Amino acid sequence: xxxxxxxxxxxxxxxxxxxxxxxxxxxxxxxxxxxxxxxxxxxxxxxxxxxxxxxxxxxxxxxxxxxxxxxxxxxxxxxxxxxxxxxxxxxxxxxxxxxxxxxxxxxxxxxxxxxxxxxxxxxxxxxxxxxxxxxxxxxxxxxxxxxxxxxxxxxxxxxxxxxxxxxxxxxxxxxxxxxxxxxxxxxxxxxxxxxxxxxxxxxxxxxxxxxxxxxxxxxxxxxxxxxxxxxxxxxxxxxxxxxxxxxxxxxxxxxxxxxxxxxxxxxxxxxxxxxxxxxxxxxxxxxxxxxxxxxxxxxxxxxxxxxxxxxxxxxxxxxxxxxxxxxxxxxxxxxxxxxxxxxxxxxxxxxxxxxxxxxxxxxxxxxxxxxxxxxxxxxxxxxxxxxxxxxxxxxxxxxxxxxxxxxxxxxxxxxxxxxxxxxxxxxxxxxxxx
Numbered sequence: 001x002x003x004x005x006x007x008x009x010x011x012x013x014x015x016x017x018x019x020x021x022x023x024x025x026x027x028x029x030x031x032x033x034x035x036x037x038x039x040x041x042x043x044x045x046x047x048x049x050x051x052x053x054x055x056x057x058x059x060x061x062x063x064x065x066x067x068x069x070x071x072x073x074x075x076x077x078x079x080x081x082x083x084x085x086x087x088x089x090x091x092x093x094x095x096x097x098x099x100x101x102x103x104x105x106x107x108x109x110x111x112x113x114x115x116x117x118x119x120x121x122x123x124x125x126x127x128x129x130x131x132x133x134x135x136x137x138x139x140x141x142x143x144x145x146x147x148x149x150x151x152x153x154x155x156x157x158x159x160x161x162x163x164x165x166x167x168x169x170x171x172x173x174x175x176x177x178x179x180x181x182x183x184x185x186x187x188x189x190x191x192x193x194x195x196x197x198x199x200x201x202x203x204x205x206x207x208x209x210x211x212x213x214x215x216x217x218x219x220x221x222x223x224x225x226x227x228x229x230x231x232x233x234x235x236x237x238x239x240x241x242x243x244x245x246x247x248x249x250x251x252x253x254x255x256x257x258x259x260x261x262x263x264x265x266x267x268x269x270x271x272x273x274x275x276x277x278x279x280x281x282x283x284x285x286x287x288x289x290x291x292x293x294x295x296x297x298x299x300x301x302x303x304x305x306x307x308x309x310x311x312x313x314x315x316x317x318x319x320x321x322x323x324x325x326x327x328x329x330x331x332x333x334x335x336x337x338x339x340x341x342x343x344x345x346x347x348x349x350x351x352x353x354x355x356x357x358x359x360x361x362x363x364x365x366x367x368x369x370x371x372x373x374x375x376x377x378x379x380x381x382x383x384x385x386x387x388x389x390x391x392x393x394x395x396x397x398x399x400x401x402x403x404x405x406x407x408x409x410x411x412x413x414x415x416x417x418x419x420x421x422x423x424x425x426x427x428x429x430x431x432x433x434x
Contacts, residue, residue, distance in 0.1 A: 009144050014135040017226050021135075022148045024084070024128045027091070027214065028121045029155025033269070033294065034206055035060055035114065037163045037287050039388075040273040044184060044283075045173045045199050046107045050274060054392035057266055059111035063118025064125070065382035071126040072375030073238075080131050081226045087123025088218040094120060095211030102204035105196055113207075122378060129358060130374040135227070142313055142359030146305040149355040153298035160294055162206045164287035170202045174283050241369045250427050251373060254361025255380050257423035261353045263383030264324075264416035267391050268346050269293065271406065274395055275343055278406050279336065289340060293347035300351035314428035317356045321421030324349035328414035332407050339407065346413070353420060360427050387412055 035056065043053035075083045094117025101109040132148045133141040168174065172195045173184040184195060245251055269290060276286035307316060327349060330342030358377050365373040394400070394409040401408070 009136060009140050009147060011136055014227060016224070018132070018135050018148070020221055020224060021084075021128050021131055022151050023217065024124050025148055025152040026155030026158070027210075027217065028124055029152040029157075030159040030210055031091070031117060031121060031155075032060075032159065033156035033290075034159035034163050034167075034210075036266075036269045037160075037168060037273055037283065037290065038203065039270050040277070040283055040286075041168065041171060041174070041199070041203060042107060042110070045171070045196055047185070048107070050271075050392035050395045051389050052392075054270070054389040055111055056114065057270055057388040058386075059115045060118050061262070061266065061381050061383075063115045064122045065379050066115075067119045067122035068126050068375040068379035068381075069372070071123040071378075072371040074123070075127060075371045079226075080127050081221070083123050083127040085218060085222055087120045087127065088214050088221070090120030090123060091117055092120070092211045092214045092218070094118070095207045095214065098204040098207040102200040105200055110203075117207075125378045125381075126371070126375050129355075129378070130362070130370050133359065133362065134370075142356060142363070143305060143308050145355045145359050146301065146308065146352060150298065150301035150305060153294055153301060153351075157291065157294050157298065159206075160287065160291045164284060164291055167202055167206060168284040168287055171199045171283070173199050238372070241372050244366060244369055245373055245376070248365060250363070250430060251361045251365055253423055253426065254357050255376050257420050258354070258357045258361070258377050258380035259383035260416040260419045261350075261357060261383070262381045263387040264413035264420075265350055265354070266383075266388055267410075267413045267416075268343065268350070270388055271391060271395065271409065272340075272343060275331075275406050275410075276340060278404050279340065289344055293344045296344065297347040297351045300348045304352040304356075312428065312431075313352075313356050314360060314424050314431060316352060317360075318421050318424035318428065320349040320352055321417050321424055324353075324417040325414055325421065328410050328417060331410045332403075332414065335404060335407060343410070349417075357420070357423070383416075387416075 039050075039053050039056045042048060042056060043050060046053070071083060071087070074086065094113055094115070097113035097116060098110070101113050128148075129145060132145050136144055175183050184192065187195070272290050272293065273283055273286040276289055277283070281289075304316060304320075324346050327342050327346040331339050331346065333339070334342060358374075361377055362370065362373055391409045391412050394412070395406045397405040399405055
């Protein structure tokens with residue numbers, strides 16, 4: 001059992017920086033979860049197969065893979081604060097690129113805008129996660145990161161609410177006839193063009209709004225003094241850092257586990273709408289199930305942060321990995337509303353996975369290697385770019401072995417959760433010297 005209850009999570013001198021950096025978790029949560037339902041929106045609006053529409057996620061999470069290591073190298077040369085400001089600037093630029101993207105109505109332009117936006121998110125995540133861990137005692141670092149990460153779902157819920165209450169209900173392309181069929185596909189090309197112009201403007205607006213908010217946050221952080229929490233002495237060679245990280249088994253396996261976890265998370269949330277659509281539920285209503293999943297995710301984050309005072313984080317991660325696996329199995333095998341409820345329940349078990357894998361992986365990494373170590377854990381988010389298109393390709397099959405292909409497609413996240421549970425078990429045995 002771990003009992004860190006006597007240690008302060010955040011000292012008073014770090015409180016303001018902690019609050020400001022924690023706000024960044026909400027900012028990238030908004031971007032993540034307003035983007036998920038856009039896959040289904042683009043699929044209808046641009047008349048794309050699910051596998052091609054999923055390139056929205058490939059572009060979004062590919063930006064993380066591209067920029068995570070450069071972000072770490074930037075931090076090594078400059079500072080956490082400089083990296084945060086650059087990340088916010090890139091975030092804003094990517095958001096504002098939605099203006100010309102909507103004007104030219106090119107799917108690839110939207111993907112490019114998201115790609116640039118996530119350059120900024122890569123800088124923010126590579127910086128914010130280790131910075132939060134450094135704002136206090138090492139013994140409470142994983143709990144502190146779980147607390148900060150608990151505010152990520154607040155941003156996610158905001159993004160989902162905007163998508164559910166403003167964007168999706170306003171899309172003319174998703175209007176249905178009495179039989180539940182999408183009307184858009186039967187219209188003339190001229191009618192489709194007019195609807196496309198309207199709907200792309202609707203999709204553009206929340207990104208422009210968040211871009212303006214990011215500019216405000218940039219100004220506030222630029223005017224705030226941040227503590228120097230990292231060593232500025234000899235950093236050692238980059239090659240030496242790679243060698244040390246590769247030789248650290250808990251870290252090496254943590255990067256792999258993180259890649260599979262993020263892939264699972266994105267697949268679970270991205271295709272809830274398609275899963276519900278197979279049951280005859282429209283996009284706006286289906287997004288409510290996404291919101292319910294995120295509420296469960298948020299509540300579970302606070303619950304698990306509390307439980308970590310008394311239960312070993314590795315044991316908790318293993319239990320939740322098994323729970324997510326069983327919920328995924330129900331999602332696959334049960335055709336109907338009960339299967340959809342199982343899909344929603346997966347989010348409860350996912351809640352602690354990202355920050356806990358992150359904290360375990362970095363626990364015994366030398367401080368001089370933290371920035372690059374953090375960057376590979378952020379780079380592991382590329383799992384969110386690689387596997388959703390594969391799941392989309394499975395969904396495009398329609399029916400597999402007599403079952404809806406969308407149900408069968410959830411075998412992919414189930415496999416990912418098995419890998420997370422195995423990582424938790426191995427890291428627990430390693431901690432105990434077994």
